[in-house]
Each structure stands twice: as C-alpha cells, then as structure tokens.
Amino acid sequence: MKKLGIIALSALVLGVSCSDEFLEVPPASSLGDAQLQTLDGVEGLLIGTYAALNGVFGNRFEGPNHWITGSIMGGEANKGTDAGDYAAINPIQRYEGDPTSGDLNNLWRGRFEGVSRANRVLATLEAAADVITAADAQRISGEARMLRGHFYFDLKKHFNSIPYFDETVLPTEIPLIPNTPDVWGQIEADFQYAFDNLPEVTDAGRVNRWAAGAYLGKAYLYQGKWAEAKAMFDDVIANGVTSNGLAYALLDDYAQIFNAENDNHAEAIMDVESANNTGSTQNANYFDDLNYPYNTGPDGPGNCCGFFQPSIELGNSFRTDAMGLPLLDGSYNDPANEVANNFVHVVVDGQDEATFVEDPGNLDPRIDWSVGRIGIQYLDWIEHPGSAWIRSFPYAGPYSPKKYIYYRSQENTFTDGSSWTRGYALMNYTIIRFADVLLMAAEAEVELGNLAAALALVNQVRARAANSTFWVRNAGTGDLEANYVIGEYTSFPDQAFARDAVRFERKLELSGEGHRFFDLVRWGIAAETLNDYLAYESQYLVTKFGGASFTAGKNEFYPIPQTQIDIQGSDVLTQNPGY
Template identity: 80%
Template sequence: MKSMNNLKKVTLGALSLLMVGVSCSDEFLDVAPTGSLSEAQVGTKNGIEGLLIGTYAALNGVFGNRFEGPNHWATGSIMGGDANKGTDSGDYATLNPIQRYETDPTSDDLRQLWRGRYEGVSRANKVLAAVANSTELTAADAARIAGEARLLRGHFYFDLKKHFNSIPVFDETVLAADIPSIPNTPDVWGFIEADFQFAFDNLPAENGPGRVNKWAAGAYMGKAKLFQQKFGEAITWFDDVIENGVTSNGLKYALLDDYAQIYNAENDNHAEAVMDVESANETGNVQNANAFDDLNYPYNTGPDGPGNCCGFFQPSMALANSFRTGADGLPLLDGSYNDPANEVDNIYRHVFTNGNDESTFVEDPNPLDPRIDHSIGRKGIPYLDWIEHPGSAWIRSFAYAGPYSPKKYIYYRSQENSFTDGSSWTRGYATMNYTIIRFADVLLMAAEAEVEAGSLDKALDYVNRVRARAANSEHWVKEYDSGENAANYVISEYTSFPNQDFARRAVRFERKLELSGEGHRFFDLVRWGVAAEELNAYLDYESQYLVTKFGGARFTPNKNEYYPIPQSQIDIQGSDVLTQNNGYN
C-alpha cells in the first residue's frame, strides 16, 4: 500500500484538524473535540478523501496502545497458544493476567482496543455522513468512497465482534448525543454483512494500491459467513474470490512462490495480499511505522540482530513442536509432537536435554515442516540475513519464556534505516504492510467450509495448494556458508482425506502451521468450539517448563471465549445500557 504515502503526507496536516470534529467526547471514543471544520470544508472531494485516509489510518491503531495493532499479537496469537508473552515477568506486567486467562474488565489494554476500534467506526461514519451531504462528488466517487468507508467500518465491527461478542452498533445517521444510549448486543452480523455487501457492490476491482477493493469485501463476507457456520454461503463467496479475485493494484490472487516474501517490506502489494494495512515511515518519524510491533524483536541483539528490544512475543514450545512431520512429510495430527516423553518429536526436550542448559544443545536432526524456520527464530538457524540465532543471548529469560524468537514481519539487516526508523528509542520501528487477509487464508477458510459441506476432494485440493508452496525447496532456509538446507525439512501433500473427521483435523492444523503468529489462532479455536480443550492442553504442556508463568493457569469455558466489556465504558453508559459478558461480573 506504499502509494498511499504521498496522499498521507498531503493530508496529514488537514487531518489533525479534520479529525477533531469526528469523535464524541464520551469514553466510548474518548477524544475530546477541540475544534472543527465547517461542513463546506469537509464536503469537498479533497476534504472527504482526507477523512477517508484518516479512517484507513485507524487500521494501524489510533491511541498508541499495542493492542490496537491489526495483527492481534496478544489477543489472537498469545491467547491462542502460538506464543508466550516473552521477556520476563516484570516487563509489561499488565499482560501477565491476560495470557493466563485471568483478565478482568479494568484492563487498560482491552479498554484501548475497544476505544481504538470505535474511533475507526466514528471516522468511517464521518466519511459516510460527509458523502451523503456533499454536492460536489460525482456519483461514481460517492459510491467508491462510501464503499471504502463501509468496508472499513465492517472490519472494525467484525474485530469488535470477535473480541467482545456483544457490542453496540450504529451508523452515520445516529447523532453523537444518542450513541451512549445504544445497548450492546451479540446480534450484529446483519449490520456487518450489509457493510460488506455494499462495499462489494460499489467498489471497483482495481482501486489502486493502498485502498480496499471489491474482492477484499468478498473475502471478508465469506469470512463473516464462516464465523456464523453458514458454510454453503461462505463457499459461494470464496469460490468467486478464488476464481476471479484480484488485488487493488490488479494482480490475480495467487500464492507467492517464496513463503518468506509475504513478510518482506520490499515485497509489499504482492499477489497474496487480499486486505492489508499500510505502513510507512521516514527516518525521524515513526508516525506510520509498525509501532504496535516495536516490542516484538529478539532481546539484546546489538548490531548483529534486529530491533535490539524487547524480547516479547516469543513463539511457544507447543507451536514449535507442531512443525514436526513424520517420515511421510505430513504433520502429526495425533498430537504426539507434544508428548514430553517423546524426545524425537518434542523439539524442545530433544535439543535441550537438560532443562534450559544450552551446553546440552544439539541441532534437531529429525523431519520438520520448512515453515518452522520462516516463522520461529531457533538457535543455530540463520535468522534472515542477520546471523545464526545465538540462543540465550537473544532471550531475556529462558526459564520464563522459552528458547524461541519471533521471525515473521521482522526487517532484514539490509533494510536497516531504509525500511526502518533507527532514530527512536528502539530500532524496531519497521515498515511493512500487515496482511489482515491473505490468499492462503482464503484457501484454508474455503477448505474448512468445503469440509463442513462434505466436499472433501475440493478441501484436499485447497490444502495441498498451500502445502505445495511450502514444499518449494528452492525457498527453504539455507545455511549461510554452504547453501544447504538449514534443517531436515520434509513436507508432502496429502494423498487423500479419507473421512470428514480427518479432513477437519487436517484443515485446522494447516491453519495453525500456515498462519502461526498472525493473530488468527485464538479466534479460530473459539469459533470451532474447542478453545477450552486445546488451550488447557497447551497450558498443561507449557507449564512443565514455564511453571512460574503458567502454573495453575486455566481457560474457563463459557467465559474466556470473549473478552470483558471495559468497565470504564459500562460506568459511563450505565449497566442498564451495557451488559457485561458472562463470567466477568
């Protein structure tokens, strides 16, 4: 989405004035208006485009809280068992109860997530109101701008729905003074679908890099249907997107040959990006860099590694074990990879035979899915173009967070100070688009719908398309000196899905492998109805090694599937208007 940069620069000064008239003064959005522009000024095409760019900016967060980021590294990945909080117990301590499923309604991180998403809703509504009142827009411009605003609003509401379940919804016709009296409800899918349908009907296929298009709306509609278990309707939408969809810059949707290029800033706006979030900066200005990810680099790397701070978001041991394959190149769907007594399949116990003692380390010689080393920083394996991961030298607390480092959406040594801003308190302000929906995600969502509809052969084809890309040995991680494979990578396609249960397990596991660390896992487990089973097994496994972090932690069914409504919001609107989610009263 880099082509939006110039437009952002042009409108930045205007937006600082425009947006002060957008929001309510209630905690609901928590932005006190200090001035406003006249309706005539925001009714021009340039004024409305400025408001729209402000709405796009809300995708990356508004108030500077890391929970606002679009990648949901905490609420989606850490809470889904993909990763541990990382670092040590005293660092960002407010995240400790959240990762133990012990959060409460006073969590400021969740309050900021709530207000950031509603700020996005408010900005979208301001655009739509301006479009409705403008006499200067052509019919085509009005339809396009409204379509973009409604897709963005649908995204913000979808995000709120999957986090909080029961939420207030309102459109651009509701007066600001009336918003605090709107109750929350779980019955919001119709509103969200209406936004996606309008966007699909009114947006062009090619809308220019940096903007959403009709196919992003189609993919999001399919996802909304899937979350509601409307599998037949989801298939219809996914079929259309897979067959006909193109990116906003006109590329036919396709899987990239090289899995690593999904996460490379120099390859943004690629054919796999269905809907992504713009990120850009200039040295000395982190305004549009990935501030939500600035903690999520290996710890204490010095000049030989990226970021130099802060050791958060360490991939879990259970996730690393999941990449074990059998001699046939297929994943171990029986869960044996997490058997503590199995030193072959259990990577952590195999390579550290004496607890956390690095002197006992040996590189794992057994079969692995090659995506492990594009997804997880492991000792002895080349870390992008930096150095081989040195192990504990890049880990703040082995005993607290485990042996691994994040590796997706990390910048390269060759990109320092060109695709990063190294002038701030951390070198970890990088610029790369985060992909909210990518084509592999669409294929696997489609495969899931096909399994539930009984079309196992079609599901098999979609899963194998994803696995075939991962099996491209040209793009496996290689040793720096010899150019040989960095580990014993063994991966193959499935020959068949013999029954629906097997197919279901295969598709769900493929999502875990393909999309690890991208913020999907927790929400997948919840919608599949297996969160308690999967996450308590994860806690049982991880707590054997990280007892000070996870000892006694449990996921509570019929409570932890959703996050609590922020208490501060209930205090403002009243408990007669907002109802707290189950288990948090």
C-alpha cells in the same frame, strides 16, 4: 495515500460552538463543514479512517495483527521477555484478565474510533452529494462501509456483545445504545455493499471489491453459513485481483509475504500500509516494536525487547512423519517428537548450551520461516545464537519471533530509527492473505462434505511450502538448515480427518499472524485445546503458566471494559458472562 493520512488527521478535529457569538470561532488547525463537504475533504476523512486500521491511541493491543489477543491467547506464542516487563499482559495470557484492563479498554476505544471515522465519512458524503460525482460517491461509500465492517467484525470477535450505530444515529443517542451479540446482519450488509460498489482496481493500499468479497466470506464462515461462504470464496479464488491489479496467487517464496521490499504482492488481499520518516513512528509497525529477539548488539534486529516468543508447543507442531505430514493425533508433544529446544533444558535439566545438537528429525520447512531457533540462520542476520537473544529461558521459552522482522540489509531504509528503538519496521501487515482464503474455503468444503475439493485446497498451500528452492539455508555454506520433509495429503478418508487436517494447516500456515485464538473459539474447541496447551507448556514455563486455566463459557470473549460501562451505565452496557 500515506502522506494524505497525516494531513487527514487534522480534518478529524471539529469545531464546537457556544451561545455567545464572539466565541463561535473554530479552533486552530480544524476544518469546518464547508471545507469537509468537498471531494478533497471527504477523501481526507476517508484516509483518516484508513489510519485507524493501524490503531489510534498507540496502544499495542490496538495493532491489527493481534499478537496478544489472537496469537498469545491462542497458545502459539508466549508473552516473552520476563515477568516484570509489560506486566499488564501477565494475567491476560493466563486467561485471568478482568474488565479493568486499560489495554482492553484502548482496544475497544480504538476500534470504535474507527467506526466513528467511517460514519463521519458517510455522513459528510451525504451532505456533499451536490458536489461529488456519483462515481466518486459510490467508491468512497464502498471504502467507508468496508472499513466500518472491518472495525465492527474485530469488535465482534473480541467482545461478542457490542453496541452498533451507523451514520444516521445522532451523537447524543450513541451513549444510550445497548450492546448486543446480534450484529452479524449489519456487518454482512457493509461487506455486501462494498462488494457491490467498489472497483476491482484502485490505489495500492485501498480496499477493493475482492477484499470485500473475502471479508464477506469470512463473516459467513464465522456464522457457520457454509454454502454462502463457499460461493463467495469460489468467486474470490477464481476471479479476485489485488487493488493494484495482480491476480490473487500464493507467492513462490513464503518469506516474501513478510518482507517490506515486497509489499502489495499477489497474496495481499487486505493489508495495513506502513511508512517511515513521516514524523511519527505510529505510521510504521509501532505495534511490533517490542517483538524482536532480545539483543543489544549490531548482529540482531531492533536492539530490543524479547516479547512475542513462539511457544514450545507451536515449535513441536511442525514435526512431520515419514510422508511429510503433520502429526494430527497430537503426538508431536510426546517426548520422542519434541523439537530439540536446548534453551529450556539448560534450566530444567542442567544441560550445557555449548553441547547442543540441532534437531535431526523431520520438520515442516515453515518452522524456520516462522520460529527463530538456536543454530538456524535468522534472515540475513546471523544464526540464532541462543541465550544471547533470550531474556529469560524459564519464563519465555527457547524461541524468537521471525515473521514481520526486518532484514539487516534494510536497516534505516525499510525501518524508522527516529525513536527509542530501531525496531519500527515498514512491512505492511496483511489482515487477509490468499492462503488464509484458500484454507477458509477448504473449511467450508469440509463442512459441506466436499472432501476432494478441500483436499485440493489444502494441498495447494502445502505445495508452496514444499518448494525446496526457498527453504532456509545457512548463509555461509548454502546447506539446508534442518531436515525438512513435507508432503501433500493423498486423501481425506472422512470428514473428521479432513476437519482436523484443515484446522492444523491453518495453525502451521498462519502461525503468529493473530488468527489462532479466534479460530479456536469459533470452532468450539478453545477450552479443550488451550487447557491442553497450558498443561504442556507449564512443564517448562511453570512460573508463567503454573495453575493457569481457560474457563469455558467465559474466556471465549474478552470482558466489556469497565470504563465503558461506567461511562454509559450498567443499564446500557451489559458485562459478558463470567466477569
């Protein structure tokens, strides 16, 4: 499938004709309708649509993991590095982005390119009905509509008001379609069609029936259709299998979710495949090439760049009480509960990094699967050395990213080192994983008043994290690297408590995976939560966040790119409120 993806790109370059007959010659390397209207031709177009999951134009905002628009904007990470590096992100992370952002325009373009590719598959499939079997047509149309639903869902959660067109709309009509927030019905229809028509088991990397079911449940959840979401999640949890036939399950070892050697595992419901040595690093995780600890030596991954540093606030969130439960009242940010982060205090308080004492307090073990901290074993590299891996303490904070980082033992086997950095890794990015589904199901149960059911789902996720066999240990001594204390909830006393518990569990379990901002927006608490985050974080990172604020009624959605408004006209595309 990965090899076909490269070949399929040529199928997307289509010939044009002029009025003079001698000019009616297809461009070199293009395929005409006769070639495309075959099973191989349609499959090639479909693989080209899969390729768009990884982004089309090579812009890092296009990446499926939304490390900027989902995680940084959700307060669980900072841009990292220093103020001058990729400065275009600076106003965006301060909630000061504007419609002229080229990065947001590329995100818009990339997702609509995915929509167009899916539509081309469906249109060509219809034209080739006489030569493609009903079974193949059913599967291909299910995959194309599932992918189209994903691209539109992604556009909806970023921009809210978007133009919608399917394969029946003529190209000349598309520029005349206005944007509207009323597209949930079409998105649901695509996922429902995919759920009804896709097989359960197919090639690893392709979407299947249960991925469509999980995504349909997620679409219901975003709209507050709690009963519909619950019914779909119940079915997925009880009966779902991966595309390669594994029953959905939580992995015993949390770290293996993000390990390239364990791709296509039982927790992967929908993912984006990666590959190396294909002639283009864009087939690897190019969108993460900046997101490694800032280092230039052989003892750290990537030899770059210091972006995507977990926030100080996120680190504190992993503090637990004597029972191993999170501090849902927000007191994890109190001075007595802050996780020791000596990097910042070197600057703020003039402390000596050499005198740093590791945090002795109770911590959820997921902190050291998710956050690179001084003195803690960093995968199979070395203990995080502190200042040697941080480009600017006062600008970026004390931490390094740790998810979706390759291991020392994987250098040049599970990485693509053919470009400017060694940091093109090959682990698949998981768009939806099983723990995500369990917690979305728990959310639906809470809103329906089924607190015991929600409790069991949350505790299932926490029980996996409590498996001490896989807690982070020092590579030399084998000793645990921190005082890990995590427990299960004994009860959810009321709906408000249960709601807070489920939401906080998503923060801990899914940190750095691009979900947080969109969760806060759909819960209706983005302004309150993110302004509190800015107030806290700016105590340390004043040069980055001083004076920044989230504006309710505006910053919940990104601006419609001005370039697109200029192309289609302001009478067609309407700008989002506040921009």
